[in-house]
Amino acid sequence: MKNYLKSFYKHQDLLYKLLLVVASAVLIVYTLPKSGKFQYDIQKGFPWSYNNLYADDDFAILKSESSIEEEKKAVRDNAILYFTYDEEKVNTTVSKVKDEIASISNDSTLKNLGSDKSELEKFTTDLLNTIYEFGVIDQAYSFNEERLIYLQKGNKASQITLSQLRTTAQVSKFLENEIVTSPYAPLKGKLLKVLYENIKTNVSFNSDLTEAAIKDGLSKISPTRGVVAKGSRIVARGEIVEGETLLKLLSLKSQYESQDFSESTYNWILLGYIFLVMLALVMLVLFIKTYRFEVYMNNTKITFIFFNVVLMVLLTTLIVKLKPEYVYVVPLCILPLILKAFFDARLGLFTHVITILLLGFIVPDSFEYFFLQVIAGIVTILTVPELYKRANLFISVGQITLVYIIAYFAFHAIHEGSVDNLKWENFAMFGLAGLGTLFVQPLIYVYERIFGLVSDVSLLELSDTNTKLLKQLADDAPGTFHHSLNVANLCEAAANEIGANAMLVRVGALYHDIGKMTNPTDFTENQATGVNSHEDLSPQESARIIVDHVINGIEIARKNKLPDRVIDFIRTHHGTSTVYYFYMKAKEVDDDVKQEDFSYPGPLPFSKETAILMMADSVEAASKSLKNPTSTLIDAFVEKIVKKQMDEGQFLNANITFKEIQQIKKVLKRKLNNIYHLRIEYPE
Template identity: 60%
Template sequence: MKDFINKLYKNHSLIYKGLLFIATTFLIVYLFPKGGKFKYDFEKGKPWQSENLYAPFDFAIIKMDAEIASEKDELVKKSILYFNLDNTIEAKVKASYKNQFNNVFSDSISRGAYRKLYNAGEVIISNLYLFGILSENYNFPDEKAIVILDGRVKKQDGFFSNLIKPDAVSKVIDNVLNKYELMHYKTEFTSLFFDLIEPNLTFNKSFTDKVLQEEIGKIAYARGSIEKETLIVSKGEVIDGEKYQVLKSLQSEYESQVWNESNYIWVLFAYTLLVALALLMLLLFLRKYRMRVFENNTKVTFIFFNVSLVIFITTLVVNYDSKYIYVVPICILPLVFKAFFDARLGLFAHVLTVLLIGFIVPNSYEYMFLQIIAGIVTILTVSELYKRANLFISVGQITLIYIIAYFAFFVIHEGSVKTIKWETFMWFILSGLATLFVQPLIYAYEKLFGLVSDVSLLELSDTNSKLLKELSDKAPGTFHHSLNVANLAEASANEIGANAMLVRVGALYHDIGKMENPTYFTENQSTGINPHDELSSRESARIITDHVINGIEIARKNNLPDRVIDFIRTHHGTSIVYYFYMQEKKDFKEVDKLDFSYPGPKPFSKETAILMMCDSIEAASKSLKDPTSTKIDAFVESIINKQIEEGQFLNANITFKEIESIKKVLKYKLANIYHLRIEYPE
């Protein structure tokens, strides 16, 4: 049991990666659409590339969206409006009219005129309530069919033009009075009916909508059918509108039949295999080419988290409305990976992520082509992300590539630009603007995952920072030495394409451990007194080598990132404090080199190797007497060749060609530093 627990402990990092791999795989599969994939790819207006296709089973031809939309519009146009009738209003108005008529018209009117006026009023009421008076001015077409409901019973039907609107009552009164030649009584009748007339019809919107929805629900979504073994399309035949619709119907039916209870597990298993294969390629890439990233569980988690996050966001957008798919800023992914790792890893992870998203999005080939090209452009154009202008320029280039590629695809599919969807270009612009969110996102990731980007390195390179000011105060000679090393290292990194910002920051902080005992280092001895004179060679060597350990402790207290601490740990590698070692050998024949060696480790990257070379060259160059070009060349060759012989660069991915380039830069820089000027006359 104890051995088993020990094995688990020794392999806990691999076990964690395995669990992370499994969890990410199942999460992505869960996000995938629950449907099979049609095995043929086809496009409207393009020839059928596969063999002759026969119907594998009976299926219905699904109507096109435009057809269904047209049928729905037709039903809406022909839909009936339903109005509720209050059957008490007309009788109430007639009774009130009988009572109020005598109050308006005096007894002095002749009996014949009185009767004529009374009959005209009755005709007005009859005309107004023949169909009814609306409670408000509804805005419907006059030709719209209507049904008047008395309770739940249909009383009569007609057209909307038959109904009297509230603002049309006076017009009905005028028509009747004009017919009876009683227009000179208009004022009296208007005054009379103004108080009497009440609307008796109200629009029953809920019932109208319910009937309309029932009619829409009766729409058939299929027209005709295809029998099994019927030839659908021949090889080389152009896929026109009708054949395209038949193929889309077959695709839909096929995918719905594939994803059923009997083979649900098999389709799920197949998806899992494909996702697992893609994620496995990502892990193998890290193990083969980015071992330091692979060994860091936090960084592996960060990579898998970002891949899953992009797929998750894309799935949400597709489920909401697939036309917004290009709004998702996929290019943030390579930007983030390039900021924290390198371009090669960023592009590799981006391509794998786009391949996985291809299972989710419509027109997957077009989508993958656009996103992969955009990812390549992102990697090629975005450099020095901490410079704000670079990000804006790169986002503009990415957006332009999207627009050009989409335009080309549309012309290929449709054969013209007349029906191009200009709104899609707006989605690309929005995607470009969303890509600018990468700056705050990188900051958030730095805090969440403890990673370091070039933006943070730029902040750390400020010599007015608290820690560097403390170094300047306590050990001014060391601070000046660090500045010189930083300049040499930055120039060397630029020469071989290494991370110049990282190596500069590493150089500025590599000797902060000397603040513990600054006077024990010659660059800080301004009084001419050397405290090493009072110590044994072993004690002196221990103080010198301890500045590495002290530097690491100070760096951790000040929350410097691990990428910077790596420079403190490795800038002397496992080299020997040669001066005190030789002093000890004068007194003792048997001397253990380990007592005079730095703890290491050796440099394990181009940047840390560059710092070791530049640190040794800058420190030793102070001992050069009467420097000449020949002396400087021999001096640089001697120091770096000695480091190579000691195997200090065996763990760093740096080539001999790059080392020679660095030598060339260092020789040039030292020649400028020690350039002798002419003597000016006094």
């Protein structure tokens, strides 16, 4: 049992990563569609790259979306419209007109015409009967006038054409013509007044019955046409996938993915998904272990990376389930941006590709999706060199959107052979995806608080010399502050030369000596009075004070909640080097003195940035001892200091090459020559 626990503790990091991979895989697979995956990739407009494909069984050919839409349009255009006839309104109108005609019958004009009340009533009643034969509607409908409609009167429905219904405008014209051409033309004004005031619309469009009829017609549309017989060839190798061939392949795919699987088959599909997803995630872990070992050894950072991968997969899966056509709205380019902000571009791009591979299981047109997202990810990585500069992010948004549009346009041209049917709403989605990338800034802030990471945005804030800690350093140890500024400038120039993180190394340089605030006058750069406190101390005590500024710096940094990436510079800027002056002074008294008593605790620099700081810090500090600096002298002492560090093995853990060290030395020489305003000495 004891050995078992010992083995467990020894491999707990590995077990945690394994558990993380399994948990992520299960969560991702849980959201994936559980239907079988069609084994062939169907690419419209491309040659069939597989062997000849034959039908194993009979299957129906699905109609194309455009064909079904045409049939639906035909149903809507040809559906019989239903109108309701209100007889009560007609009876009310006839009754009111008869009552008001009575007043006109006493008019002398009617007597002069040789007519009486009954004849006038009969004339108006005939007019009303003609008008209300099929009814009056309140507006002209946009349907074809000869379109058949059903006019419902009570429990009976008669079939007529739409043109047989009269609008109020048509009624007015009809009445005027009939009265003018009748014997009652002299009474035109009075008759029209009575009729206009009483004639009401009595036919209304019955939308419920009409929609029911349309739905019934739509339900009768068959989604299939024809059958592919068993054993017949579906597509030949090299044949262009389009037209009828495309419909057959899509029909075969739909039939395969919609079939009901047995429990055994379902379990095998599930197991296959788990293996594939775990394989992709394991590849991500192996990449991190091989190329970003410091990230691999930090479980928080590994968890952070997997969290973002799973989050993007879940978000995309949700969109695909709700609205598959909106899949490009998901701002997937946030992922490489975030990982680049916290780690580097290479890790960000690789993780982005792995995530897209996982999404290939669920998105429609997986090849097109993969191509567009990979290109967009590359553009994102290349166009945002410094995330803390807001202009770079806006430029990246424009370029991401442009790449999406160009790639979509190209794929559409290949698939359709024209650009007539471009879906312009997709361009809006690409724009939204680009704008969604702007959300990376607040997201970085949230991640810093949750996972305790630090990005270039936070580094920019820390580089401000007006921060509380740096102002305190300037007040308590002005010489050290000035030294830190000089070192920061040297480090930034060297980092830019070899492609390291210039912002990170600058911040590390600004804070690397904050431990000297504990005893500022024990360091020569702060001894303004010329009094050296070490003259009254033993070499061992002096060495301890000098070495302790690293320990004190770490304590001050943690108290002020500086990020671990910045604290790493405080811990490593002297590596395991020796306080050589006091060591040699102690040897003058006791030759048996131990060198480790005069050495820094380490650790050694473990990155390009921490190695740069070690070189720049030593060179800048040593340059203050040069009494009459010349270009030749500066070049020689830079070479001497860096060589000594290399001989001591201070850079063995840093991923820095000899070529990069040579470039750094060149920068340090040039910058120091500029500081001391020296010219290169030419031979006479």
